[in-house]
Amino acid sequence: MKSVNIGLLGLGTVGGGTAAVLQDNAAEISRRLGRDIRISAVCDAKAERAAQLCPDAAFVQDPFELVVREDVDVVVELFGGTGITKDVILKAISSGKHIVTANKKLLAEYGNEVFALAAENNVMVQFEAAVAGGIPIIKALREGLAANRIRSIAGIINGTSNFILTEMREKGSAFADVLKEAQALGYAEADPTFDIEGHDAGHKITIMSALAFGMPVDFSACYLEGISKLDSRDIKYAEELGYRIKLLGITRKTDKGIELRVHPTLIPECRLLANVNGVMNAVRVNADMVGETLYYGAGAGALPTASAVVADIIDIARLLDAPSGYRVPYLAFQPDQVQPQTLLPMDEITSSYYLRVCAADKPGTLGQIANLLAKENVSIEALIQKGVIDQSTAEIVILTHSTVEKNIKNAIAAIEALDCVDTPITMIRMESLHD
Amino acid sequence: MKSVNIGLLGLGTVGGGTAAVLQDNAAEISRRLGRDIRISAVCDAKAERAAQLCPDAAFVQDPFELVVREDVDVVVELFGGTGITKDVILKAISSGKHIVTANKKLLAEYGNEVFALAAENNVMVQFEAAVAGGIPIIKALREGLAANRIRSIAGIINGTSNFILTEMREKGSAFADVLKEAQALGYAEADPTFDIEGHDAGHKITIMSALAFGMPVDFSACYLEGISKLDSRDIKYAEELGYRIKLLGITRKTDKGIELRVHPTLIPECRLLANVNGVMNAVRVNADMVGETLYYGAGAGALPTASAVVADIIDIARLLDAPSGYRVPYLAFQPDQVQPQTLLPMDEITSSYYLRVCAADKPGTLGQIANLLAKENVSIEALIQKGVIDQSTAEIVILTHSTVEKNIKNAIAAIEALDCVDTPITMIRMESLHD
Structure with missing residues (x-):
């Protein structure tokens, strides 16, 4: 059977990891899928890096050019961000290319537009890597728990914040000191706002909330409170009382409406989530039939995130020429069943x-x-x-x-x-x- | 779109749960799937129970008759056991019916025969509920982690044993006393051998091992050692040294061959698996790209197990009329890639x-x-x-x-x-x- 052709956008951490996974595990992936996956074209700011990581791929300077190429079946977008990336994705979709993306910001902010255009153009959009890195939580929500009405989700979904909170607790250090350490270790960006103020977790819980409750994504409705104002005294007192403080993304369906929020949270130390430490992620789902399930793993990093990207490519490859009726819907529910719901203001x-x-x-x-x-x-x-x-x-x-x-x-x-x-x-x- | 018709075999705990999930969550399931699922025929030893739980289904006394009915698309086998159940399943497959089963014993012992006949007859066989109840671990192994070479799996996959070990540790009680308590609570059978001597966990780890490493199921190669000889002193000493004792199913790929074994195991108390208590299950997977992931939830019970059964029905329903090339292979790898591998004897x-x-x-x-x-x-x-x-x-x-x-x-x-x-x-x- 002929190869599946990938057009790869971006060779940063996750893009480089994706190239590595596709190369190192090519044989294992073919044993599973029954066909090969091949990076046919690549676009990156650094031509040299592209030549090194994807020696057999055509190097394409202009991403808008890459996404219309005939030798590209699936566009794997690992640029991140919105702006021009959004335009590239929309053009790819309009050109009938299937999409795999790790771009949580794009989906949380413009997902409705992306999915609507994808439906119109009959293409698949997969985004396992956008939430909790290598943990297959999107698949669990869209497929594994499909028999359930989901009640709530609570997740440790930002590794940087969890690393900082873990260090603050274990060493009794102040936030600012641990942040510096995290930056030195490469766990936090030079401008850490996105991670420590809850934006990143907010994007992820917004996406999961839409999948759980069958509603459009609406990042603007997500309450965000980060960890930068946490005092190590509170972590210590919490511990004395049998609690840990974690930055949680929380969404819950109540009789009054949907809760959607990110904030530091005390949780009893006996819960598994309380024992998820360092940069690791975990998502707890409560659903009406199965009860509590929890999914744990690496939420970031080149290879773990690439593991999710490549799983998505495999899913698409399997259904590449199939009619759309065979697919799992973008947001877990049939498009005509994705309905706006009341989002509860924080006061409520x-x-x-x-x-x-x-x-x-x-x-x-x-x-x-x-x-x-x-x-x-x-x-x-x-x-x-x-x-x-x-x-x-x-x-x-x-x-x-x-x-x-x-x-x-x-x-x-x-x-x-x-x-x-x-x-x-x-x-x-x-x-x-x-x- | 027309309904998907289910022929349900067995209305015991899981069968009753399946009928309940399909009824109670019918609307939510249709919102996801885009079509209805309907129990068109049911077979159970108790006609009255069938009339009560599946009032709209035809009651069929003879399972061999049910599996050839024209109004059955998918046979959901929840009888359990082998013997006659195996013959019923094989007949259903020969009749072109897709199969959903929770029958770990059947698959661990006769899976190769079942899958071969299924391939011949072009039918799907789904078995999420056969391992770890409501936890979507089969989906994670077959799809979510498909980009990885899996290195090892370690799981708490027998709730009865885990309940007994948890009670022995928390109360310092002897095995025999806790077993009696578990029997009174309905967590252990009158004849508890199957659970406490590791057979049940052995079936489950055998299935996961095949999925992980692309080899036929071979339950006879699985080493089994249960918990009935555990002394509460050992649990106490282990705890003093910073360990918990859990009954683990373990499979690992080594340079010398595949390890496949079930036995009580000391694990460091800081590990998440060590903190999985009571009847809960958890499976830890180590894979080359994603690293460690862990999946936690209820491993048994009517509704959690039915959650997995119905997720399988939904997966089949989506691909009901699709060519077989669109499907995930039975044992995660393409049938011609499922190859026997050296199983390590325990001495090695x-x-x-x-x-x-x-x-x-x-x-x-x-x-x-x-x-x-x-x-x-x-x-x-x-x-x-x-x-x-x-x-x-x-x-x-x-x-x-x-x-x-x-x-x-x-x-x-x-x-x-x-x-x-x-x-x-x-x-x-x-x-x-x-x-």
């Missing part, structure tokens, strides 16, 4: 909370705080005086039961208005991961 | 070991033991005297470095021949789960 989500309050160490303070929480219907699970900061100020940690977020915000505002309390109060959401 | 496997020796508490004993290990090239990682059993006998725990199993067996035989040592010596294999 339900969570429990960790609060750290610095307050005057004098009689009556705790009572005042407890009363203000009660007034907003926030009930207290635990209230612990952690120690005395200076002669007159005590540090108090409060864990609440589940409540609506606007209640806790109102309570915090009222507590902050007290003369005896320092501002701001630290607030971190908690997830039991029971549901 | 490589492992590290935990030994517990009761020996006379007198000078020189430890030295003698250490010398006999050295003589067989077994090097010692740790040797700890755990305590004194009675006035004259001490209990010694030894952890070895990695060695070939025949060496440790020779050393054990030599140590047991010492007058000062009680027989038998307890030997439990260890896995670092580093590779």
Whole structure:
């Protein structure tokens, strides 16, 4: 059977990894697929690198030229970003090329447009590598769990942040120090904003949310809160109380609407997610029939991400000439069943909370705080005086039961208005991961 | 589009669950698949149960009759066992029916025959539910990791055993007591042999081994050692040394051949697998490109297992009328690429070991033991005297470095021949789960 011809866009980390996987495992892949996969054309800013990594491929300077070539069946887009990349992808689709991409930003922000054009042009778009690197979580959501109504997803889906949080906990270091270490190790970019402020995790949970609930992608609806303001004291106190702090992407279907959010989260240390350390990723899915399942692995890196890219190529290769009815739908649901749903504003989500309050160490303070929480219907699970900061100020940690977020915000505002309390109060959401 | 017609064999736990999932999630499944799934015929020993669970299906007393019906596209076999079930499956295949089965025993023992006949008759055979219940591990091995050469798999794939081991550790109870508790809770059968002696896990790891390495299934080559002889002291000592004991199914490709084995195993407590408790299952896969991935979830139970059964039905439904070239091959590799490989006898496997020796508490004993290990090239990682059993006998725990199993067996035989040592010596294999 004739080879499947790949047009490869970009030979950076993941692109180089993809070339390596296709070369090193060519025999194993053919044993599985029954045909060869061949990089027929490549586009990269560095011609020398292209000649070295893809010696048998035509080097094409202009990506718009590559995506219309006759010897390209599948365009593998590993440029990343939107801007020109988006135009290249749309042109490839219009030219009838199938797409494999690791581009979470493109899909989270413009996925609806991409999938609509793909449907019109009858091409496949696969994106396993866009979420959680080498973990086959997109396949699990689109196929493996297809018999279920999915209830919620919670994932550690940014390796940089998880590395930083792991180091902060294990060494008691401050955020800024660990960030420098992560940058030195190549785990964090020179400008780390995208990772540490939750954007990257937000793109990924937005994509998973669409797949889980059968709705269009809508990154603008995703609440983002990163880890840069985390104090190592909170990590320490959380640990003393039996919790770990992780940056989670969370999406959940509730009676009121869909929750979609990224933020630091206390989770009980006995949960598997709490024990996912370093740069590793894991995604927990709760679904009505199967219950809890969890998927763990490397969320980044050249070869793990390329593993997902090449799995997608294999999936496409298998159905290359097949009618579209044989395919798994782009967003897991049939296109006419992908329907907008109510996204809950953060004030309306339900969570429990960790609060750290610095307050005057004098009689009556705790009572005042407890009363203000009660007034907003926030009930207290635990209230612990952690120690005395200076002669007159005590540090108090409060864990609440589940409540609506606007209640806790109102309570915090009222507590902050007290003369005896320092501002701001630290607030971190908690997830039991029971549901 | 017309409905996909299911002929359902068996309405026990998983069969009942399958009927429930298809009914309760009919709308969600149609939103994904684009067509309806309908149980058109059902066969079960209990006609009343069939009428109740599948009111719209034709009740067929004779399974051989069901599998040739014109209104059946897919036969879902949930009888279990071999014997007559095997004949029914073969007849269904000969009649051109696609198969979904949860029958690990059938596939581990007769899979080669089943798949050969299926290829001849151009039908699909799906078996996600046969391994690890609701966890989509078959899909991960056949598709998600298709770009990789798989190196090893280690799984907690028998919920009954894992429940017993978890209880033994948490409560310090004896095996026999926990088994009774598990039976009372319905987690263990009246005759628990199949679960606790490793047969069930053996079936599952045999299937995964074939998928991982592209070879025929060969259950007879799988080494089986269960948990019924485990002493709670060993669980306690393991924990003191930072390990948990789990019943693992292990398969690994080495330069000398394929390891395929089920036995109690010490694993470091920091590993995720060590923290999989109760009836839950998890499978760790190590592959050359993606590295370590892990899949966790419910390994049994009506609805979780039915989740996998129905996912398989959906996969088949999507390709119902498609040519066979569009399908994922039965055993992950193209049929002509499924090749027998050398299976390593247990004497040739490589492992590290935990030994517990009761020996006379007198000078020189430890030295003698250490010398006999050295003589067989077994090097010692740790040797700890755990305590004194009675006035004259001490209990010694030894952890070895990695060695070939025949060496440790020779050393054990030599140590047991010492007058000062009680027989038998307890030997439990260890896995670092580093590779």
